[in-house]
Amino acid sequence: MADQAFVTLATNDNYAKGAMVLGKSLRNHNTSKKLVALIGPQVSEPCQSVLKSIFDEVRVVDVLDSGDTAHLSMMKRPDLGVTFTKLHCWTLTHYSKCVFMDADTLVLSNIDELFDREELSAAPDPGWPDCFNSGVFVFRPSVETYGKLLQYCTEHGSFDGGDQGVLNGFFGDWATADISKHLPFIYNLSSIAIYTYLPAFKQYGGNAKVVHFLGKTKPWSCTFDAKSKQVVGSVHEATTHPSFLKDWWILYSSTVVPMLQEQYGDKPFHSGVVEVNHLHHMQLSLTVKLCHFFLSWIYLFIISLSYGWLARKSTELLMWINMLSNSVIQS
């Protein structure tokens, strides 16, 4: 339906890359909905151009320019600037219903069925599961709701300093009112669940429809080896999102990078994709492995020596200080 849209937000070029991959993943799974990207004024011209070729609508938002209400609210709570920006999605009133998705999410199958849900539908947050995670949610654009949200935000602030705190405060009955507003966790499968309850991930993770790269290391912070099709550098993340992170990079490197290259032309830009010579790469890893092996042993040797020394010295020191303090107390 033309009056329904997926909406995302990118405040800088890095998040814009995420938004591009998200948009591509929605298109690849044949969504029938419109795609909208809200972007901050900091997003560069080439990135804006790529976003415009993937999304139906790219709208620059800057809460300071978005009308008196937001401006006034902003003056009172400058700490909540980014939060205000996300709430801006409620102003998209030319759509009757929308699904907001964070730029660090990736769609693994068609999820148009989310539009059957009502505002505010979202999946539980694994940190405090009576809160919903605001990375994926169904909402109805409305100037009235937008105004109330800004007012709530100004009056109560955000318990976590971000939009999730504000939205959970405003839609405070989510945990108790209506089960249909609880999106299954597979629509917002966040990385944290993989390592906190691995058996459940193994049982249900295969049905994942949306993966959310929560945490400090974002997919675009990693490096991808175009030859071996492997994410390099972030081994930890790569093992915790075994295939999801690779899925992200394959989509990004094959579809988004060529578009960025075209836009940047001769200007250099950081794609994050490297072409490591395969033989050289193998040689290098052997070298690194050998070095690692030798250095580990040398290091262990030094550590064990220094620990032995420390243990002896600390016992002496302890006895000395004890004697001293006892004599002080006795005198």
Next chain:
Amino acid sequence: MADQAFVTLATNDNYAKGAMVLGKSLRNHNTSKKLVALIGPQVSEPCQSVLKSIFDEVRVVDVLDSGDTAHLSMMKRPDLGVTFTKLHCWTLTHYSKCVFMDADTLVLSNIDELFDREELSAAPDPGWPDCFNSGVFVFRPSVETYGKLLQYCTEHGSFDGGDQGVLNGFFGDWATADISKHLPFIYNLSSIAIYTYLPAFKQYGGNAKVVHFLGKTKPWSCTFDAKSKQVVGSVHEATTHPSFLKDWWILYSSTVVPMLQEQYGDKPFHSGVVEVNHLHHMQLSLTVKLCHFFLSWIYLFIISLSYGWLARKSTELLMWINMLSNSVIQS
């Protein structure tokens, strides 16, 4: 109501201590319900006696002796022995409704209102929030349900190897069917939530009614200084459950330990409560702090020296190996 009961399970003396504290905490908050403890045959005589003085009913359960169905199931799935033991609570058919609580939970206020809920009501698990945590749940004892559970258990096993996997499989529509069966998270506040989403804990944790000491370190694994009323040894756990762990120990040391002492008489037993001389304790901490300070600096100095040396040597080694491997390839 006489036909409603809180039920817990203790398979050994350590968990029995937990059950005693849980029972005491329920009594202290004036529950009007009966208290039932299911215990394994390994629980010692003195512990059984203390449990009998706190609980209305103490029942020794051993799945191998619990009838043909369980016996046969057990033969096929010996790995699920402990799980079968917990499922045993469904055989308490002289009660119309029960609330099961793990022995590592602590009640912080009267929670008799849980009996207004229906089977199977439980709070979400923070690991995979579409699963419920089986540490606290409302159920209706029924021989029929018990049989079906054993059958399910034998046929499908448990995706996590424990009762939580079985129960989530059997009551598989919990996440989607009925919001009234979602107990608020404050009825099963598990430790993990405190460090994964601290702002939410700060916002909502004050309303906690039941705390669940999930994880490897149980309250009874720590040591308590009776003089300073401080949990010693497990600093990490003490900071993550700031007051909860202390609450547990104050209740245990003041009410449970005297009962255990009476039962054990002259026989020695490990209470976990120590009486550290206060002055000595203060002196010792000062000594420890001083030592720690000096040793940290010495250690840092050695580490920085050895790292510098390692860095130089590793560069040399790397160059040397690279030269060697290049010459091998060229030759």
